[in-house]
Amino acid sequence: MTSSIEVFCAEETGVINPNIYGHFIEHLGRCIYGGIFDEGSPLSDRRGFRVDVLDAVKAIRCPILRWPGGNFASNYHWEDGIGPRNSRPVRLDTAWNALDDNHFGTDEFIEYCKEIGTNPYICVNTGTGTLDEALRWVEYCNRDGDSTYAAKRSALGHSKPHQVRYWGIGNEIYGKWQHGHRTAVEYGRLAREWSHFMKVVDPHIRTVAVGANDPEWDLSVLRECGNEVDYLSIHIYVGGPEYLPTVAAAHYCEERLELLEHVIAVAESRLQRDAPIEIAFDEWNVWFRGTVENGLEESYALKDGLFAAGVFHAMHRHCRRVTMANLAQLVNVIGAIVSDESGTHITPQYLAFKLYANHFGSRALRLRTDSERFTLGHADGGATPRNSTPFLDASAALTDDRHTLTLAVINRCPDQPLHTRIHLRDAIVSGNALAWELNGLDGMSANTFHDPDAVNITEKPPFQLKEHHTFPAHSVTLIRVPVEVS
Numbered sequence: 012m013t014s015s016i017e018v019f020c021a022e023e024t025g026v027i028n029p030n031i032y033g034h035f036i037e038h039l040g041r042c043i044y045g046g047i048f049d050e051g052s053p054l055s056d057r058r059g060f061r062v063d064v065l066d067a068v069k070a071i072r073c074p075i076l077r078w079p080g081g082n083f084a085s086n087y088h089w090e091d092g093i094g095p096r097n098s099r100p101v102r103l104d105t106a107w108n109a110l111d112d113n114h115f116g117t118d119e120f121i122e123y124c125k126e127i128g129t130n131p132y133i134c135v136n137t138g139t140g141t142l143d144e145a146l147r148w149v150e151y152c153n154r155d156g157d158s159t160y161a162a163k164r165s166a167l168g169h170s171k172p173h174q175v176r177y178w179g180i181g182n183e184i185y186g187k188w189q190h191g192h193r194t195a196v197e198y199g200r201l202a203r204e205w206s207h208f209m210k211v212v213d214p215h216i217r218t219v220a221v222g223a224n225d226p227e228w229d230l231s232v233l234r235e236c237g238n239e240v241d242y243l244s245i246h247i248y249v250g251g252p253e254y255l256p257t258v259a260a261a262h263y264c265e266e267r268l269e270l271l272e273h274v275i276a277v278a279e280s281r282l283q284r285d286a287p288i289e290i291a292f293d294e295w296n297v298w299f300r301g302t303v304e305n306g307l308e309e310s311y312a313l314k315d316g317l318f319a320a321g322v323f324h325a326m327h328r329h330c331r332r333v334t335m336a337n338l339a340q341l342v343n344v345i346g347a348i349v350s351d352e353s354g355t356h357i358t359p360q361y362l363a364f365k366l367y368a369n370h371f372g373s374r375a376l377r378l379r380t381d382s383e384r385f386t387l388g389h390a391d392g393g394a395t396p397r398n399s400t401p402f403l404d405a406s407a408a409l410t411d412d413r414h415t416l417t418l419a420v421i422n423r424c425p426d427q428p429l430h431t432r433i434h435l436r437d438a439i440v441s442g443n444a445l446a447w448e449l450n451g452l453d454g455m456s457a458n459t460f461h462d463p464d465a466v467n468i469t470e471k472p473p474f475q476l477k478e479h480h481t482f483p484a485h486s487v488t489l490i491r492v493p494v495e496v497s
């Protein structure tokens with residue numbers, strides 16, 4: 012198949028916020044306990060952090076980490092999780108019907124974020140919790156001085172504030188499965204009040220209101236709290252066992268992000284605010300097999316990595332609004348990293364993060380692509396895009412200094428290479444290109460403990476970028492090439 016890419020190197024369309032490559036950990040199954048935190052394991056350090064998991068997390072340069080849920084957040088009382096570990100209460104979590112000994116709490120979370128060099132993002136309990144409790148949490152984390160909760164943090168050995176900048180006001184309040192399930196208007200009023208007073212405790216925080224991937228909900232919520240909050244969230248889970256519907260689901264996500272942009276623009280026309288409301292895509296992944304019984308553990312294939320890369324491209328194209336995203340979840344639970352008592356292996360989604368978080372540029376460029384497209388029938392599930400999906404999906408950006416062009420190309424075709432004509436406008440290539448390819452034997456290839464590299468990234472030897480380039484079937488290729496932009 013043939014296709015073409017035209018990159019307009021002098022036409023920047025926005026700055027890609029590194030926070031779109033963020034992650035999420037929840038007290039659920041083996042994500043935290045037995046995942047990132049495994050007290051007593053020979054693979055853990057003295058703090059209880061699994062060192063092999065830490066190493067894997069560090070390699071994807073996680074910019075922001077959401078915690079403690081998810082559904083769990085809506086019945087979590089943070090004060091249970093501070094102070095000497097052995098005196099913390101064992102609580103019944105009624106979101107997932109599980110016990111939590113509270114050994115991983117706020118200070119452990121902050122320590123973990125420091126260790127991996129990431130921004131903490133805390134979701135407060137708007138279900139069984141109170142406003143007072145949320146305000147004290149912000150005080151505990153962010154205030155200096157002698158107020159009771161700031162002093163408590165100091166007394167527990169953290170004299171400097173934790174400086175948590177991002178705060179979510181509840182989780183999926185629109186759903187019947189959520190503690191504190193409310194109507195959009197009820198929730199919007201709550202979010203306005205909570206955000207307002209949380210910002211009294213610390214005016215530097217940024218707050219996230221719960222969006223529902225539903226224009227009616229989103230509009231009503233923003234009508235109530237749009238002057239107070241900084242972000243509206245969206246959660247999307249997609250996919251199934253089949254190749255084409257999964258890779259096309261990235262296109263579905265893009266359609267939903269686009270719709271949300273319009274909804275926010277409508278809401279903003281009636282608000283009194285200068286700064287735009289941003290989009291926090293703070294849960295997204297392929298999720299179809301994992302159940303509560305198996306701890307929401309999935310097994311992922313190359314197709315799921317192609318989906319993740321497609322979501323990145325969608326976010327690049329909408330980078331002016333979509334400024335934060337968090338894959339659900341980081342370890343084991345619909346996880347990017349899989350661990351057991353003996354070690355870890357990584358998934359294709361993880362590899363997509365590795366590729367983009369390490370090598371992709373920040374100044375998004377306009378481009379035009381042309382390739383054959385495919386259409387899915389309705390039987391292909393809820394995440395079917397309304398429009399046809401192109402086999403080739405490309406995204407381009409310059410690095411901060413504008414001296415390097417990065418071009419990422421997904422070939423979604425399951426069985427054919429794409430012979431592609433690449434045309435760079437307003438730039439000349441000034442050196443050899445580097446390229447990395449995410450691929451496997453076929454689109455359903457999967458990593459396991461026995462075969463941990465069935466899907467992997469290969470680095471190509473330096474080469475001269477020519478006008479014609481071939482992208483292999485079911486692959487993602489990221490090219491970096493020095494350029495002079497005119």
Ligand code: AHR
Pocket residue numbers: 037080081082083182183294339340
């Ligand atoms: O990520 C798993 C769950 O999915 C989260 O707890 C919830 O927010 C969503 O429904």
Ligand code: AHR
Pocket residue numbers: 082188
């Ligand atoms: O499994 C419970 C809930 O069902 C999840 O949190 C939600 O995403 C799903 O619809």
